[in-house]
Amino acid sequence: MNFPILSSIIFLPLLGAIFIFLFKDDKENNKSAVYVSLFTSLANLILCLFLWSLFDRDFSGFQFVEEKNWISGLIKFKLGIDGISILFIILTALIAPICIISCINSVKERVKEFLIAILILETFMIGVFSSLDLVIFYLFFEAGLIPMFLIIGVWGGPRRVYSAFKFFLYTLLGSVLMLVAIITIYWLTGTTDLVEIYKIRIPKEYQHILWLAFFSSFAVKMPMWPVHTWLPDAHVEAPTAGSVILAAILLKMGGYGFLRFSIGMFPVASEYFVPLIYFLSVVAIIYTSLVALMQEDMKKLIAYSSVAHMGYVTLGIFTFTKQGLDGSIYQMISHGLISAALFLSVGVLYDRTHSRLINFYGGVVNYIPKYSLIFIIFALAALGLPGTTGFLGEFLILIGVFKKNYLIGLLATIGVVLAAAYMLWLSKRVIFGDVKNQEIKALKDINFLEGTILSVLVIFIIVFGFYPDPLLDTMNVSVNDLLDNYQKDLIHHLKAGK
Amino acid sequence: MINNLNILLPEIFLSISIFFILMVGVFVNKSYNLVTNLSFLSLIILILIIFNNDNTSIKIFSESFVRDSYGNFIKILILLGSIFVLYSSQLFIKENNISKFEYPIIILLAILGMFFMVSSNDLILFYLGLELQSLALYILAAIDRDNTRSTEAGVKYFVLSALSSGLLLYGCSLLYGFTGSTNFEIINSQIDPDSTGSIFAMVFILVGLAFKVSAVPFHMWTPDVYEGSPTSVTSFFSVVPKVAGLAVIIRFMQTPFANILVEWQSIIIFISVASMILGAVAAIGQNNIKRLIAYSSIGHIGYALAGVATGTISGYKSSIVYITIYVVMNIGVFACIFLMKKDGKYTEEIKDLSGISKRHPLLAISFLIILFSLAGIPPLGGFFAKFYVFMSVIESEMYVLAIIGLLTTVISAFYYLRIIKIIYFDNLIKPLDQIKNINITGTIFLSCFILITFFLYPAALNSIVNLAFDY
Numbered sequence: 002m003n004f005p006i007l008s009s010i011i012f013l014p015l016l017g018a019i020f021i022f023l024f025k026d027d028k029e030n031n032k033s034a035v036y037v038s039l040f041t042s043l044a045n046l047i048l049c050l051f052l053w054s055l056f057d058r059d060f061s062g063f064q065f066v067e068e069k070n071w072i073s074g075l076i077k078f079k080l081g082i083d084g085i086s087i088l089f090i091i092l093t094a095l096i097a098p099i100c101i102i103s104c105i106n107s108v109k110e111r112v113k114e115f116l117i118a119i120l121i122l123e124t125f126m127i128g129v130f131s132s133l134d135l136v137i138f139y140l141f142f143e144a145g146l147i148p149m150f151l152i153i154g155v156w157g158g159p160r161r162v163y164s165a166f167k168f169f170l171y172t173l174l175g176s177v178l179m180l181v182a183i184i185t186i187y188w189l190t191g192t193t194d195l196v197e198i199y200k201i202r203i204p205k206e207y208q209h210i211l212w213l214a215f216f217s218s219f220a221v222k223m224p225m226w227p228v229h230t231w232l233p234d235a236h237v238e239a240p241t242a243g244s245v246i247l248a249a250i251l252l253k254m255g256g257y258g259f260l261r262f263s264i265g266m267f268p269v270a271s272e273y274f275v276p277l278i279y280f281l282s283v284v285a286i287i288y289t290s291l292v293a294l295m296q297e298d299m300k301k302l303i304a305y306s307s308v309a310h311m312g313y314v315t316l317g318i319f320t321f322t323k324q325g326l327d328g329s330i331y332q333m334i335s336h337g338l339i340s341a342a343l344f345l346s347v348g349v350l351y352d353r354t355h356s357r358l359i360n361f362y363g364g365v366v367n368y369i370p371k372y373s374l375i376f377i378i379f380a381l382a383a384l385g386l387p388g389t390t391g392f393l394g395e396f397l398i399l400i401g402v403f404k405k406n407y408l409i410g411l412l413a414t415i416g417v418v419l420a421a422a423y424m425l426w427l428s429k430r431v432i433f434g435d436v437k438n439q440e441i442k443a444l445k446d447i448n449f450l451e452g453t454i455l456s457v458l459v460i461f462i463i464v465f466g467f468y469p470d471p472l473l474d475t476m477n478v479s480v481n482d483l484l485d486n487y488q489k490d491l492i493h494h495l496k497a498g499k
Numbered sequence: 500m501i502n503n504l505n506i507l508l509p510e511i512f513l514s515i516s517i518f519f520i521l522m523v524g525v526f527v528n529k530s531y532n533l534v535t536n537l538s539f540l541s542l543i544i545l546i547l548i549i550f551n552n553d554n555t556s557i558k559i560f561s562e563s564f565v566r567d568s569y570g571n572f573i574k575i576l577i578l579l580g581s582i583f584v585l586y587s588s589q590l591f592i593k594e595n596n597i598s599k600f601e602y603p604i605i606i607l608l609a610i611l612g613m614f615f616m617v618s619s620n621d622l623i624l625f626y627l628g629l630e631l632q633s634l635a636l637y638i639l640a641a642i643d644r645d646n647t648r649s650t651e652a653g654v655k656y657f658v659l660s661a662l663s664s665g666l667l668l669y670g671c672s673l674l675y676g677f678t679g680s681t682n683f684e685i686i687n688s689q690i691d692p693d694s695t696g697s698i699f700a701m702v703f704i705l706v707g708l709a710f711k712v713s714a715v716p717f718h719m720w721t722p723d724v725y726e727g728s729p730t731s732v733t734s735f736f737s738v739v740p741k742v743a744g745l746a747v748i749i750r751f752m753q754t755p756f757a758n759i760l761v762e763w764q765s766i767i768i769f770i771s772v773a774s775m776i777l778g779a780v781a782a783i784g785q786n787n788i789k790r791l792i793a794y795s796s797i798g799h800i801g802y803a804l805a806g807v808a809t810g811t812i813s814g815y816k817s818s819i820v821y822i823t824i825y826v827v828m829n830i831g832v833f834a835c836i837f838l839m840k841k842d843g844k845y846t847e848e849i850k851d852l853s854g855i856s857k858r859h860p861l862l863a864i865s866f867l868i869i870l871f872s873l874a875g876i877p878p879l880g881g882f883f884a885k886f887y888v889f890m891s892v893i894e895s896e897m898y899v900l901a902i903i904g905l906l907t908t909v910i911s912a913f914y915y916l917r918i919i920k921i922i923y924f925d926n927l928i929k930p931l932d933q934i935k936n937i938n939i940t941g942t943i944f945l946s947c948f949i950l951i952t953f954f955l956y957p958a959a960l961n962s963i964v965n966l967a968f969d970y
Contacts, residue, residue, distance in 0.1 A: 071957070072958045075890075075958075111857075114860075136886075139877065141877075141878075143882075144876070144877045146876060147871055150919075151867075154923060155923050161924065162924050165920070165924070166920070169916060170909060174906070174909045177905035177906065177908060177909060180886075180889065181893065181901050181905060184889055184890050184893040184901070185893055187890070188894050
């Protein structure tokens with residue numbers, strides 16, 4: 002593999018952003034900026050699909066590895082993907098053009114800067130999923146804060162300043178501890194190369210504290226209860242495209258981090274902290290579902306539902322069963338699609354009426370039937386209706402959980418019922434029921450652009466709901482590897498312990 | 500003897516050019532421009548001289564003056580910092596009627612003092628260099644003599660600094676009394692870690708040095724002097740003397756106090772932690788950008804001292820890397836402040852920046868880059884500075900120091916974010932004046948360029964610093 006396809010996927014959006022940056026600021030150019038950014042992000046999507054076609058599903062280990070000397074003698078700039086990360090990269094590349102299209106309708110001022118922020122963010126996000134070095138990972142992981150902070154703060158709602166600060170400081174606080182851990186790992190093992198660290202195996206006595214440091218970062222990003230409070234604020238205040246990226250991709254970094262780093266590097270600690278994760282996840286599933294039930298703001302409701310869904314993901318990851326891990330990854334991808342779709346749908350309503358309050362709406366179906374159909378599909382997918390991606394993920398996770406712990410499985414299942422409750426109630430109040438407001442009568446149905454992006458998501462959600470094999474096949478070998486290594490490491494450390 | 504003079508060439512050249520430029524200034528009418536250009540010229544020639552300087556370590560004049568790669572690196576850093584500070588502040592100097600020909604000459608004198616400071620291998624030479632530097636800085640602080648704030652700053656700085664110099668001198672004399680010599684090497688071999696006297700001497704010297712780099716608890720002068728002095732002087736204060744001070748602290752740790760490292764270390768750890776915390780917390784409430792930068796620079800010195808606190812070569816290297824990136828960032832931030840002009844008057848209030856991103860997108864983005872870099876957010880240069888420091892801190896297993904340091908970066912991120920919030924999120928009240936000045940924009944561009952592209956090849960600075968410590 003001579004052509005550095007991974008680096009090109011990472012840095013293509015950045016190039017696009019630099020190109021747009023050089024434009025002069027006026028109306029005409031705003032339009033061409035949209036085209037340029039759309040072009041780059043679509044080109045990136047095509048590159049990613051091309052990458053997927055080249056991807057060898059039966060190969061265990063990392064593919065498309067690129068290595069360059071970076072800080073001489075200390076750190077290598079190392080990229081590479083396996084069956085897990087490629088899915089997230091494709092998800093990112095898919096969501097980015099959707100965001101760009103959605104902002105044609107919703108972002109009215111400083112369009113150019115907005116597009117630059119989205120493209121730079123895309124670079125950083127893909128970088129997170131493809132880096133094979135802890136420091137490079139941290140670099141991309143943290144760098145994403147800057148564009149997201151600006152997206153929330155500049156284009157956000159009335160309480161945007163508070164939310165942007167909360168988002169930034171929470172995440173930063175979590176990740177500085179991870180930085181300490183990364184540096185400690187460097188001095189323990191002499192490298193920050195992930196593949197090397199897998200081989201070297203971090204000493205048992207350090208694992209717990211290092212695991213906690215990584216946990217603090219991923220738990221905030223995920224977000225897990227009780228550090229989830231930044232998420233509803235950030236979601237509510239962020240513009241539509243910001244919420245979409247936040248829900249669809251940024252949250253997945255936490256789950257991805259658990260998979261790649263916590264389990265991979267600290268098997269003993271991961272096993273040790275299972276009860277903690279189970280407890281936090283179950284609380285997240287039940288408590289935040291209940292909280293979601295009581296929300297008056299649609300975006301906040303979806304945000305809390307995200308926390309609950311992410312609770313399933315952590316639960317699934319820490320079952321250490323094939324089904325649990327498959328389910329978690331599948332759930333993350335599916336949540337990426339569904340939550341993006343839901344936020345986009347809310348954005349469609351918000352662009353027309355400038356209200357997100359549930360009470361404001363009612364009987365929407367009478368005036369905009371096409372929109373209502375799509376919204377109902379997304380709501381059903383979110384509550385895990387069989388035939389959508391949402392069902393598969395939760396189902397696999399619950400199989401995994403029941404294998405491990407019956408009680409936790411039972412508790413987690415309550416969450417499924419609650420999800421149905423808040424989603425159906427939301428649909429009932431917004432889509433059906435009496436028309437409460439004169440403004441609703443004047444609503445226009447979705448236009449061509451909105452229709453395109455929403456139906457793309459509908460297609461993905463349903464197709465992968467019925468036919469998950471392409472995704473499951475892609476990650477199959479990598480998940481098996483992950484579990485194998487985990488078991489081996491555990492046995493190795495147990496023997497060493499005796 | 501002639502060989503010795505050859506080694507001393509940079510200092511001799513600087514002294515002669517100072518006298519020459521002084522004569523030009525005195526005998527030519529309205530000589531500010533001429534004097535400034537001559538000063539630039541001599542600074543640039545100095546850089547070339549030092550570049551061509553041999554890097555092998557040589558001690559001359561009864562081993563009181565040392566020339567080595569470390570000193571040369573620091574001198575070049577001082578020169579580059581001074582050149583860019585002076586270069587970007589020209590417009591400000593002219594518009595605020597402080598364009599007196601003494602201005603650049605005093606800066607040259609301060610640089611001469613710093614040169615002797617960083618190259619000294621003897622307490623006497625060290626003290627003389629330090630005093631020359633300090634005297635020049637007192638005058639500089641009060642250069643806007645018709646302005647009460649500026650003169651107040653000058654007097655305040657003079658009184659406190661004289662006190663700290665006195666303490667330092669007392670420490671030097673104690674050291675001489677307990678070791679019988681003023682030479683660093685002899686002190687190193689004679690100093691007795693168990694004798695209270697030498698510890699006292701060390702503490703006094705450290706107090707004096709901590710004052711010069713404005714580390715807590717000897718930082719009280721910093722906000723007032725930074726705020727009171729003209730901005731062009733503040734930008735000099737916040738960059739160049741810090742480099743010299745830190746360099747001297749590191750040299751002291753390497754030679755005269757190498758044997759009482761443990762005692763010295765515990766004090767530096769305290770100073771470092773206190774500076775980081777105070778710098779982070781006290782800056783939050785500031786409304787004047789110069790005061791804010793003052794507290795921020797206190798915090799940054801705390802991080803640089805964290806590297807020194809390790810007491811290892813890699814720690815010293817990381818502090819030098821830190822201070823180098825800090826110089827780039829601070830020059831950039833002050834260049835941005837030089838553009839803060841409203842209705843023909845220079846302003847220092849942060850709230851005057853509100854919403855300028857709509858009218859001055861380039862200034863706003865430069866502020867953004869530099870402030871995020873000061874906050875230490877990757878992938879900007881400031882992150883790597885912190886990264887290297889904490890690398891070496893954790894290498895020495897000082898986990899508490901590392902965690903406190905990183906937590907204070909979160910706190911200090913808050914006030915940098917606050918400025919960004921004011922620039923980007925708030926509504927435009929009134930745009931700033933349009934200033935088209937290639938000096939300032941060029942400096943800002945260069946600073947931002949370095950900070951952004953630093954991540955492409957972060958090893959470059961390291962390898963230079965490695966060379967500097969290779970003696």
